[in-house]
Amino acid sequence: MSDTIVTHPLVIGEVGPGCKKVDPIVVADGVTRTFGGLKAVDVAHVEIPRGAITALIGPNGAGKTTFFNLLTGFDKPNTGEWSFEGHSLARVPAFKVARKGMIRTFQLTKSLGRLTVLQNMLLGATKQPGENIFTALIKPLWRTRETEITAKAEDLLARFKLDTKSEDYAASLSGGQRKLLEMARALMSDPVLVMLDEPMAGVNPALTQSLLGHIKELKSEGMSVLFVEHDMHMVRHISDWVIVMAEGKVVAEGPPETVMSDPAVIDAYLGAHHDTDLGDMMEDKNPVLEAQEAAATTAAQREGGH
């Protein structure tokens, strides 16, 4: 396998873990984070392409969310440098990262329960003179901006089909609606890079489809997207690029069609049955036999490669 050079339009040179991108939006170097004796993140080099939907996958405990937290300033690394659009962001506080146009969402949705849906949205907007404690006292100083962002918020709420809920407390929304609200709120600031931490976790299948649509829309509006996800079908469906992490390291990279068949990925993460529905498997196949066969095949492939 390794004697054929694989290339891709997003990449300069050969595709592989840590490969150079044509137009990277985030470049990270030597980022490490240890928790006690555990090296949760140990990324030597990774670049995230601009204008594309990039998926960050990996088994539980691979360090995906920690890496997310580091990039967005919610956690401090032990070592490492990274830049966003050419500006170094290492050790920059989270709110400044967000102001630079790198907006994230959370795995466990953080809608602000006792604020209305509309207030949640307005909170996402930037450059509000009324957020200064002194100008806040004089309404004429912030009324214009307030009207602007309210109109924008209403547009976005309509797009995410939350417009009928705008006066309700966010705590009264369903789990899926909260995910939608969080994404809509992130868009209030016109971000350059949207970082979604497990956008599909806990969302029912009916809403999944519309969430997928919204993520694709972000790309068509010129934003770059980086998301952490476990659902392989979703990853395959919408991502342009997939970065695979295991034990804190980037172990593979590539377009979704090929990265899934990378033996390193299969070994590290997916297992032999990533493509089989568990139900089907139980009905008409012997899983143990199958697993042994798959392991043998992988081993043979590897030997062939060397």
Add this chain to the structure above:
Amino acid sequence: MDWGQIFNSAAGELLSPVTAAYALAAIGISVHFGYAGLLNFGQAGFMAVGAYAFVVPTLLFDFPMWAGMLSAIAASVIFAFLLGIPTLRLRADYLAIVTIASAEIVRYIVSTTGLTDITGGAAGLSGFNGGFTALNPFPPGSYGFGPWTYTANQLWVRVFGWSIVILAAILVYLLMRSPWGRVVKGIREDEDAVRSLGKNVYGYKMQALVLGGVLGALGGVVYVLPRAVQPSNYGTTLTFFIWTMLLLGGAATVFGPIIGAMIFAVLLTLSDSILRGAIDAGIITFISGTQAGQVRFMIIGLVLMLLVIFRPQGIFGNKKELSFNV
């Protein structure tokens, strides 16, 4: 029992300067807790800082009234920074621990014998009210009616105290309807979410802490205007009285803390006078007058518990807003 006398004194409490001072301090913790979600269990400390920063320079350096007020505000700002810088980056509980401890530290410092020359030690300070009385615009005479009959000086201290309460309420109203208030309320709900939207959470928490602290300090000034300043007044009981008032009225409301303070002051006087009256009249025989003073605090503790269990939103609070368990 002289019911007329009992109700008269209770009604008088409604507009007393102490009630105004309580109301100011309660507005202060409504900014802290009700809006910004900061657990300040040391509001008595802010009141003490305000009171002493007002009284000490007035006595030592003959500060005029306005300079004394400015000194109280400046001292409370410094006190808020001292508390906030180490704790506001941590979880909410830490601020609670630090505030309750530092309020006690303030009380012990001002009552220590080593500082008697400056703070008056455990006996406190008096004789600083001249500057304030000299500013009295009301000519001598009797004002008002019924339980609210005042001399010119009594009227002046009430007008002054309640004017500050009204100004504070307007300030809080203006801030909380603004985008600033929205950010602060967002922080109460989830500070990481607000941080992820590009707001300087630490800065906003500090602003809220300073604002509420300054209001507490002004409460401290109003509290001492008609009397002497005494360190024993600033114990933790004072802080929990103010919390009771806040929860009684409704934490995240503009009028809640004011009405809460009024109701609390009236109930406190009423329960005391009724108990004492009943003892004097021989209706209650199993406790003494001194014990009655303690019993009413037990009653207040019970009221606070019942309030938090059965009506957590207070009198003015929005039921819907608090009915979610988030």
